[in-house]
Amino acid sequence: MNLHLNKSVIESKSSIQITGSKSESNRLLLLQALYPSIKIENVSNSDDSVLMSKALASKDQIVDIHHAGTAMRFLTAYFSTKEGRVTELTGSKRMKERPIAILVDALNQLGADITYKENHGFPPLIIKGKKLTKSKVNLKANVSSQYISALLLIASTLENGLELTLDGEITSVPYIKMTLSLLNQIGIKTTFEGNIITIQPKQQSQVDLKQLTVESDWSSASYFYSIVAMSALGTTIKLSSYKQDSLQGDSVLAKIYQAFGVTTTYSNNALTLEKTKDVNQDTNIEFDLKNAPDIAQTISVTAFGLGLSCHLTGLHTLKIKETDRLVALKTEIEKLGGQVAITDNSLTLQKVTKHNANIAIATYNDHRMAMAFAPLALKQDIIIQDYKVVSKSYPTFWDDLAALGFIFSV
Ligand SMILES: O=C(O)C1=C[C@@H](OP(=O)(O)O)[C@@H](O)[C@H](O)C1
Numbered sequence: 001m002n003l004h005l006n007k008s009v010i011e012s013k014s015s016i017q018i019t020g021s022k023s024e025s026n027r028l029l030l031l032q033a034l035y036p037s038i039k040i041e042n043v044s045n046s047d048d049s050v051l052m053s054k055a056l057a058s059k060d061q062i063v064d065i066h067h068a069g070t071a072m073r074f075l076t077a078y079f080s081t082k083e084g085r086v087t088e089l090t091g092s093k094r095m096k097e098r099p100i101a102i103l104v105d106a107l108n109q110l111g112a113d114i115t116y117k118e119n120h121g122f123p124p125l126i127i128k129g130k131k132l133t134k135s136k137v138n139l140k141a142n143v144s145s146q147y148i149s150a151l152l153l154i155a156s157t158l159e160n161g162l163e164l165t166l167d168g169e170i171t172s173v174p175y176i177k178m179t180l181s182l183l184n185q186i187g188i189k190t191t192f193e194g195n196i197i198t199i200q201p202k203q204q205s206q207v208d209l210k211q212l213t214v215e216s217d218w219s220s221a222s223y224f225y226s227i228v229a230m231s232a233l234g235t236t237i238k239l240s241s242y243k244q245d246s247l248q249g250d251s252v253l254a255k256i257y258q259a260f261g262v263t264t265t266y267s268n269n270a271l272t273l274e275k276t277k278d279v280n281q282d283t284n285i286e287f288d289l290k291n292a293p294d295i296a297q298t299i300s301v302t303a304f305g306l307g308l309s310c311h312l313t314g315l316h317t318l319k320i321k322e323t324d325r326l327v328a329l330k331t332e333i334e335k336l337g338g339q340v341a342i343t344d345n346s347l348t349l350q351k352v353t354k355h356n357a358n359i360a361i362a363t364y365n366d367h368r369m370a371m372a373f374a375p376l377a378l379k380q381d382i383i384i385q386d387y388k389v390v391s392k393s394y395p396t397f398w399d400d401l402a403a404l405g406f407i408f409s410v
């Protein structure tokens with residue numbers, strides 16, 4: 001189904017409440033299954049977190065996590081330690097194209113019994129739960145940090161904990177640090193020195209009642225940064241339940257969007273975004289996003305909307321996400337009249353000031369395609385195809401846009 005967005009002008013808004021980070025939530029839900037004395041507040045209402053929660057509670061033999069990458073990777077590790085249980089872990093058509101061999105190999109080396117039901121290296125997996133007996137393993141670290149977080153999340157339940165050696169350049173590092181920090185918050189001891197991570201064992205009875213509040217989702221906040229960047233000077237949007245010392249790497253948005261004339265202030269557990277400066281039209285936007293891959297789409301579209309040139313690097317993980325995001329960005333921006341060059345790890349956008357209106361943007365089952373392109377309605381009429389795809393991470397996205405003054409109809 002298509003959503004037709006009319007060219008809109010927004011008003012300053014004092015209270016948008018995005019729910020908890022999907023990344024933090026999916027880690028804590030798994031840790032709660034291992035250590036039930038943990039209580040979690042402000043859990044994400046995203047499809048991916050609902051699926052994670054259901055999968056952890058499921059007694060079924062087949063567990064289907066649809067498009068949820070973190071759930072797929074984290075649950076592979078989780079089910080591999082459930083002694084006596086056999087689980088078929090599967091997902092959507094796209095999930096069956098997202099590689100998982102690096103994680104499966106590491107778990108099998110630790111003593112797990114995981115095999116492939118269809119294609120070698122890809123879900124669905126047949127996981128025969130076992131006691132994992134070894135405690136040292138190496139893993140290739142430049143493909144997805146989710147493999148690393150998956151191992152770290154179960155590591156404290158292994159008899160001797162884990163010593164993980166990371167080979168090659170490490171990608172998406174803030175997500176690894178987020179995992180370690182959450183482990184530390186429940187009293188699990190960790191170290192991360194050079195390319196070696198260690199996790200000490202911890203029994204269930206050793207974790208006391210612990211209440212943890214999830215900070216709201218910074219990747220979801222990115223769309224409001226884009227909206228403010230494309231709005232008139234003085235426009236402000238306030239987003240609640242955020243903090244300055246975030247565990248989420250995407251909080252780098254506050255710094256990045258200064259280049260688009262957006263200033264961030266933090267007070268009383270909230271963020272205020274304000275358009276404080278018009279951007280010089282000769283500005284070339286340049287960032288390395290290897291630590292924050294999920295905001296690449298938002299930034300590219302903001303640059304396009306403002307008629308700026310842009311060069312983004314560190315994008316090598318984008319090809320194996322919900323869709324090949326590099327190809328999707330190039331295809332859709334070019335439909336709008338832009339010129340984009342991509343390599344395996346970068347995207348270069350030429351400066352263009354004239355945009356085609358009323359173009360239907362394909363979303364490729366990727367929530368971030370829909371949400372990244374929607375702010376362009378501040379510049380022109382635009383159509384978003386299969387608009388409900390946003391629920392993967394942000395089910396109330398369109399309601400929040402309506403509250404800001406965006407005008408649209410199905
Ligand atoms: O651990 C996580 O919660 C995530 C890690 C990142 O994946 P990669 O490490 O595969 O880049 C990110 O893109 C994803 O949305 C969430």
Ligand SMILES: C=C(OP(=O)(O)O)C(=O)O
Pocket residue numbers: 067068069070071294321322368393
């Ligand atoms: C890449 C993402 O999610 P996942 O890998 O968990 O499917 C995302 O939310 O942008």
